[in-house]
Amino acid sequence: MMEIVLAFIVSALLLAGSLFCLIAAIGIVRLPDTYSRMHAASKAGTVGSGLLLLAVGIAAExxxxxxRAMTGILFFILTAPLSAHLLARSAYKAGYSLSSQSVRDDLNEK
Incomplete structure (x- = not known):
């Protein structure tokens, strides 16, 4: 009985993690500018990877x-948003423009 419950938990985590990774991939393709794409990749990608690692950690018993899986999740949570922020800031300073759909530019120095 416990094996069945464990299999359902692992299956749900794998499905949820895969869906978040799919959402991140769709966001990278569909969003209008570099900054929105980085946001989708860092947020949804981090959650998706974390859920997949959690499923692996539980399934390994x-x-x-x-x-190790929990350490990987912690690494993703600490590094992905920070690196996306730094890459976006560097892209802005390098001159990559915002999409015309963007309504606010907080880094614009007047």
Whole structure:
């Protein structure tokens, strides 16, 4: 009985993680400018990767692998949003323009 519950939990996490990764991929293709694309990749990609790693950690049924998966999730949470922010700031300073759909430019120095 416990194996069935564990299989359902792992399956749900895999499905949710895959959907978040799919949303991130669609966002990269469909969003209008570099900044929106980076936002989609960093936020949805981080959640999707975290859920997939959590599923792997639970499915492995071993503490060392679970700890490695949790370490990977922590690494994603700490690095992906920060690196996306730094890349977006560098792209702005390099002259990449905002989309015409953007309504606010907080980095514009007047």
């Amino acid at each position: 071993g503490l060392p692998i679970f700890v």
